[in-house]
Amino acid sequence: MMMRRRTTLLSGCTALVLALGATACGGGEPVAAGGGDQALSGQTVSVAGVWSGSEQKNFQKVLDAFTEKTGAETRFVPTGDNVSTVVGSKIEGGDAPDVVMVPQVGVLQQFAKKGWLRPLSKTTEKSVDSGFASVWKKYGSVDGTFYGLYFKAAHKSTVWYSPEALDQAGVEAPETYDDMLKAGRVVSDSGLAAFAVAGQDGWTLTDWFENVYLSQAGPDKYDALAAHDIAWTDASVVKALTTLGKLFKDEQLLAGGQKGALNTDFPGSVEKVFGPQAEAAMVYEGDFVAGVAKDQFGRAIGEDADFFPFPAVGGGEAPVVSGGDAAVVLKDGKHPEAAMKLLEYLATPEAAAVWAKAGGFLSPNKDLDPASYGDDVTRATAESLVAAGDSVRFDMSDQAPAAFGGTKGVGEWKILQDFLRDPSDPEATAARLEAAAAKAYED
């Protein structure tokens, strides 16, 4: 126990430093590209997005491939975390980027409502109709007009586990939620806690809830709840909370019990499973867990870190909760023609393959050859996402007003944290959620 202090302290520091550093962003140098002998040479398309680091580098590869094809030069403008503020001020300042990669469906709707967006071209629409499940087009459309092309997707229905721990306990990846809890109890008999839950970060709890709810109540109810057409006091919500509470109230299943879970942040929860001193066998979160397990703890993905899809709850379909970055074209951009061409290119499997090869990327494009992905686990994640077809749903808390679904210490985050602290009364929790939602959705 004592030996671990130094390493965890160190990684705690790193996490904090990283969190602070993440707000800084690099400068947007123009990236010139040569070989332009086609129609668009001489034009420069500027693309704004939240990406930095390796994501920015890999996206640049896609842009370079576009340059090679069309001759148009490209410029990536990093926006930092707050896309809507940065893009808004750029539009006001007369320096609007041509294309923006929008990270949340709520922001896309906000842009469309402000009249900033240009409907996408017929060619793009056609590629999306043929290559994407229709749900992606739906999330890219506002009031029936198609504005956003989902280029990069996230898969938030993956439970990551340490194969060694499951082998030690002699259990297999479960197919249903109840099996998962049963497997968890066997794991806990073996001396390891079953789940590391990152209760200090409210968003991981909303993701838990969304998966259970989507599977148990079905996509229609999910959509209704996301739009707040049904109240959070609905029986289906209480049922989902009760189901989730079965896990939360079982001290054997949570690493450190409820108190330990509330004191664990997301990187900490990955560390509890894949770090040097394993304390738990499984951690639920999106496909990005693999990145943390690989980069921070040196796990070989597919060998000593693997995933199973979030299991089906109560006879429903297994849920696939997702999210993604949508490319949109701004009305105020200076090169609308080249921008449209870029989106037409991004809609092709060819463009997706460029980033898929580089890694850290999932495409919702059905036509993309799975062989393009660099490793088996990413391929399996991508296949699961594509196979889910129209039953894919976007993260509900991302669709809600930020005051309800996206703010530390208030709204859904806080209420689910209180639920984790004391899961005994799902009805009261549902009532509190409804009160908070009613307030946030009001305007």
Place this chain on the structure above:
Amino acid sequence: MTTALVKDAPSTTPPAPAPADGRRRARRRGRLVALLFVLPALLLLGALVVYPVLFSVGRSFYDASGTRFVGGDNYAEIFRDPATLKAIRNTVIWVVVAPVLLTGLGLVLAVLVEKVRWATAFKLLMFLPMAVSFLAAGIVFRLAYDEDPDKGVLNAAVVSVHDVFEGASPYPTVRARDGQGLHKDEDGSYRTEAAVSPGRTVALPLVGLPAKDLPDDAAPAYGAAAREAGPDELRGTVYLDFVPGGGGKQGEVDREESGLPGMTVEAVRDGKTVASTDTASDGSFRFTGLDPGSYTLRLPAANFAAPYDGVSWLGPTLVTPAIIGAYLWIWTGFAMVLIGAGLSTLPREALEAARMDGANEWQIFRRITVPLLAPVLTVVFVTLVINVMKVFDLVYIIAPGPVQEDANVLATQMWLVSFGGGNNQGLGSALGVLLLLLVVPAMIFNVRRFRRSQ
């Protein structure tokens, strides 16, 4: 600054010539020059202080979008919303506790420091935290207060002190396998459900220990479990009922399963412990010389007591005191140095005279030092009250997400509702106005005191 300018400007103009209208003209010119000098400051004040204040007051009467006039609704909301009420309560705690503690601590330290040899070094040390930014200090304290003793240095200290006196239990994670004849009591101990009597051999199945955490001397329990008990002895095995990789029969001692050495076992009869023993390396134990009859075997809770994990500094109840502690760390030096400066200007004669009259040090402190220092203490106190009202960064950084609402003060709440997701700048402005109203009395007091001292 401005007052100084206004006052000084006329006197710096050269003395006017004798005639009355000439003097008046000169005075007018003087006033003009003064105004010219003050103008930049006035402009800045207007743009950076007066205009924002007026704007906030106006904004506080509109709703979140800023288009609909709602009158006093935002102010009513302040006293309706439980989160904001909690923030007000916390601000009150801060304002009452922090300045008093700081002034007191500063005074005591300043008086004591006068008497030590390395006074300057000590003052320097106490003043150092002032040079650390609140953000950095917040991060440091967030880590220091961490609940996990492996991360938080405070809890590490608390736990090690506690463990020296209490001693850690050998098997904190271990528990009985459900439905295999062991019953858990309220106090965390386990007892056999069926009565046992001498001449029997019993197996007590436990789970929840990773194979790698078994003590080094643990040996397989299979042999011991098969041994027959003599007529007057009660035998048994405490073992880990889990085969690595699964398999094995629950509740039975399989070949691969290990005994748990060093476990205390008690034989209980009629609620009284009649014998106690520790298990051997293969988990076996035996009681000999027991009177015939039926017994209950008990595994006392001390075997399983969860490790003491310290104080939950950042839990809902302690979070505000904990953050005030961090604030004290930063500001004590400030209070001490300011009070120390006042102390050095005290008339030595008064102290000497008191000493001559036979006053002891406490009487001198109580009757002479403190009354003479009162003006300085008031300055320090009022400055701190104003500073404490606007505390933001420490609260925002140190409080973890789940307890943020319990730690919020008016300033953080104002920011959170305006920009931190709520995006209700109407309510935020109302909170800002409330904060202003609370600071104003302290300001007026300070300004008046300042005037009087001039």
